[in-house]
Amino acid sequence: MTDSLNRVVNALNEVAETSLVWQRGLLNTGGPHRVLSGTLFPISIGEDECAVFGRLIEQFRPAHAFIVGNAFGFSSCYIADVMRHHGGKSLVTLDSEIEGNGQDCAAVARRLADKLELTLLKNKKGRSPADTAWAVEAARHDLVFIDADHSHPQVTYDFEAILPFTDSKTIFVWHDFWLSGIVPCLRVAEKQGMRWLWLPTSCEMVLGVRDEAIFANLQKMFPDGVENQQPHSPLLAPAILAKEFARQAWDAVTKPVLSRLNTFRRTLSD
Ligand SMILES: C[S@@+](CC[C@H](N)C(=O)[O-])C[C@H]1O[C@@H](n2cnc3c(N)ncnc32)[C@H](O)[C@@H]1O
Secondary structure: OHHHHHHHHHHHHHHOOEEEEOOOOOOOOOOOEEEEOOOOOOOOOOHHHHHHHHHHHHHHOOOEEEEEOOOOOHHHHHHHHHHHOOOOOEEEEEEOOOOOOHHHHHHHHHHHHHHOOOOOEEEEEOOOOOOHHHHOOOOOOOEEEEOOOOOOOHHHHHHHHHHHHOOOOOEEEEEOOOOOOHHHHHHHHHHOOOEEEEEOOOOOEEEEEOOHHHHHHHHHHOOOOEEOOOOOOOOHHHHHHHHHHHHHHHHHHHHHHHHHHHHHHHHHHO
């Protein structure tokens, strides 16, 4: 798991310039997360959240996995790297390249997968839910990760589109429980007989499955998880996002000034 993370981080540093964000986690201790340098979005999952995937893959050895929302490929390359060491066969990602500089992100994702020689990983450009059935390459998936547009009802659409390609043993993972689209989607998942476990990771992940024995196993693996966690106040997400925009605007203004000041200091001391 740690080897995979080191491999992905080192390869990413070779193919693109990235910056760390939320170095100690956003809502809970964890992180850091990454962005392509000079951009605000998309933001990758945190390193602590990679570790959750690592543990899931080690334990359940998924053969086929599907990700909605790939960005510059951080989570997909990590998941594919762990999967290939645990008998994994295919991982397909679907991304519409809508967020930030989507084309640059897709190019980095391609370079990263090539650098790591992840032959089981296929990144596809397309929009969920319309392109999901076209994108899938397996009749059923063992692991599904939903991390695209987190608004309501888009998350539910993402879930419903991949649902026919799953079964009772499929483990679903959602990222960003604190954003508005996740809880309504979880209510729909509950109607499909799913139980779900909230995890206190940096951005709060949720694991869901219909099979009771697998759910019991997840509860054992993640004893700090909470089944049916209460939703946050609707004011939390706007407050976090406003704070984040302010922080990034502040960085955008102060970083060039500080960097010029440092250059000036170095020139003086030479
Ligand atoms: C938060 S980022 C994904 C981060 C990625 N999972 C990681 O950790 O490295 C969200 C991505 O979802 C994509 N996206 C947004 N809406 C989408 C949709 N309807 N269908 C497919 N991709 C979408 C965006 O282009 C963006 O790249």
